[in-house]
Amino acid sequence: DAADECLLWSEAQKYYANILNPFSPLVKNKIDEIVALNLPIDIIATSHGAIWRDNPLQIVEKYYEWSQDYQEDQITIAYDTMWEGTMKIAHQIASDISRLSPETRVKVFNIAKTDKNDIMTEVFKSKAIAVGSPTVGNNILSSVGGWLEFLTELKFKNKKAAVFGCYGWSGESTKILRSRLIDAGFDVVEPEIRCNWNPDAKVLAGTEEIAAALNER
CATH class of the missing domain: 3.40.50.360 (Flavodoxin domain)
Structure with a gap:
């Protein structure tokens, strides 16, 4: 909530594309597991990278979307x-x-x-x-x-x-x-x-x- 939104999402997508894309099936499966637990999530604080405080699940939702053979026109x-x-x-x-x-x-x-x-x-x-x-x-x-x-x-x-x-x-x-x-x-x-x-x-x-x-x- 303190970062520039455009830069934040641009860098998040760049990170996913260049680092995590090969592991997309694992990403999707793990998110499914976490969602099934129905845990209240107030903050996502990674060991490196952005800390998600305002609606922290927004990045999880994006990762889920990106994990499914993502493409635009x-x-x-x-x-x-x-x-x-x-x-x-x-x-x-x-x-x-x-x-x-x-x-x-x-x-x-x-x-x-x-x-x-x-x-x-x-x-x-x-x-x-x-x-x-x-x-x-x-x-x-x-x-x-x-x-x-x-x-x-x-x-x-x-x-x-x-x-x-x-x-x-x-x-x-x-x-x-x-x-x-x-x-x-x-x-x-x-x-x-x-x-x-x-x-x-x-x-x-x-x-x-x-x-x-x-x-x-």
């Missing part, structure tokens, strides 16, 4: 780029999503320039994501590879994903991204953008198919 696009081609595809996908579904919130992040915890909080809120990387040394960029490791650890469920990327020679990035996202528990849609060199208007026209697939119910 949001799509998050995360990428890294070498010569801005993959970046152009990312922003075109975002533009197409906004045009096809104006009510859907779209957020775009460069993985190399954004705190990974901030991106994961947005992934937590999203119904779908799109991940992009150019091909480098028959692989994806190391920044994207490390980010995908963290994504896998968080065990998100019931979310769609799409892949995209540019290449100069061999073009393995989209295949690798697809495999890694499937391993992370995402339902990866069939449409993708695999672009030789920088995208032209014809390539960018193909992003609408990705946008539509991510928005399908």
Whole structure:
């Protein structure tokens, strides 16, 4: 009751998304147990973090909501780029999503320039994501590879994903991204953008198919 409400809930959700999400089934079961005890709870004072005095069960109710494959009408696009081609595809996908579904919130992040915890909080809120990387040394960029490791650890469920990327020679990035996202528990849609060199208007026209697939119910 003494903290800024916006900051409080933002940080609470960020903590849940980046720390507790893998344990969501345990969180839900434990809350069910506590509620069944019908105990009067006047204050929740954790060993670290906020102390909940005013309506302390409000954070319990939020944890319960977040523990059940939480998502909002949001799509998050995360990428890294070498010569801005993959970046152009990312922003075109975002533009197409906004045009096809104006009510859907779209957020775009460069993985190399954004705190990974901030991106994961947005992934937590999203119904779908799109991940992009150019091909480098028959692989994806190391920044994207490390980010995908963290994504896998968080065990998100019931979310769609799409892949995209540019290449100069061999073009393995989209295949690798697809495999890694499937391993992370995402339902990866069939449409993708695999672009030789920088995208032209014809390539960018193909992003609408990705946008539509991510928005399908």
